[in-house]
Amino acid sequence: MGQPGCPVCRLIRVEVRRFLDGLLYESSVDPASQHKFRASRGICNVHSQLLRETRGYSVPIATLYEAAIDELMQMTREGCKGFSLRKRGDGRQLSERLKPKRRCPCCVVTEEAEKLFAETFAEGLADPGFLQAFKNSQGLCLLHFRRLLEQNMPQQSAAQLLETQREIWGRLLVELDLFMARSGERGDGQPVGEEGTSWTRAVDTLGGLPGIFGNDYEA
Numbered sequence: 001m002g003q004p005g006c007p008v009c010r011l012i013r014v015e016v017r018r019f020l021d022g023l024l025y026e027s028s029v030d031p032a033s034q035h036k037f038r039a040s041r042g043i044c045n046v047h048s049q050l051l052r053e054t055r056g057y058s059v060p061i062a063t064l065y066e067a068a069i070d071e072l073m074q075m076t077r078e079g080c081k082g083f084s085l086r087k088r089g090d091g092r093q094l095s096e097r098l099k100p101k102r103r104c105p106c107c108v109v110t111e112e113a114e115k116l117f118a119e120t121f122a123e124g125l126a127d128p129g130f131l132q133a134f135k136n137s138q139g140l141c142l143l144h145f146r147r148l149l150e151q152n153m154p155q156q157s158a159a160q161l162l163e164t165q166r167e168i169w170g171r172l173l174v175e176l177d178l179f180m181a182r183s184g185e186r187g188d189g190q191p192v193g194e195e196g197t198s199w200t201r202a203v204d205t206l207g208g209l210p211g212i213f214g215n216d217y218e219a
């Protein structure tokens with residue numbers, strides 16, 4: 001919780017990266033993972049960025065994408081399962097057929113990890129040390145704050161959750177005010193300190209950390 005951004009978002013990112021490492025590690029020898037990759041047509045736009053950031057896995061990535069693109073080639077071949085592009089409306093039909101048959105695997109991992117972390121976080125709120133760390137943190141992103149509110153927890157924990165998140169938002173509001181007062185044409189010329197990054201923290205607080213909520217994520 002001492003690190004920047006929503007702690008649940010951060011933990012999810014670690015889980016998704018771990019999943020991708022495993023997928024890439026076994027992809028060239030595991031026909032099942034290639035089969036799934038064909039069905040999901042790769043991974044979603046948001047999680048594709050995590051693949052681009054991996055190092056040393058270019059051949060496994062090529063193996064998986066070769067399978068997925070081969071799948072598309074087969075499906076778009078004239079005459080495949082009686083398909084042709086001769087009639088009006090055939091394009092729409094083909095578009096439907098090309099739609100992924102499985103959800104992005106990283107989005108599925110995200111939802112599973114989120115469920116687990118939200119439960120653990122809710123339990124943690126009863127622990128004074130955990131609560132103090134939460135108070136000192138940058139707080140939860142809006143979506144994960146809402147997930148936490150939906151958890152079954154003692155009334156005391158729910159009250160602490162709400163109070164702490166409001167304190168964190170309150171601190172952020174003060175920093176945003178200070179930042180605006182010191183910046184721009186009407187700035188008072190005072191050097192900008194920690195509040196200089198308050199606007200990016202505000203963006204992350206409402207939207208969550210980048211690369212977390214994929215296109216197939218179901219809130």
Ligand SMILES: [Zn+2]
Binds near residue numbers: 142143
């Ligand atoms: Zn979050």
Ligand SMILES: [Zn+2]
Binds near residue numbers: 043045104106215
């Ligand atoms: Zn995804």
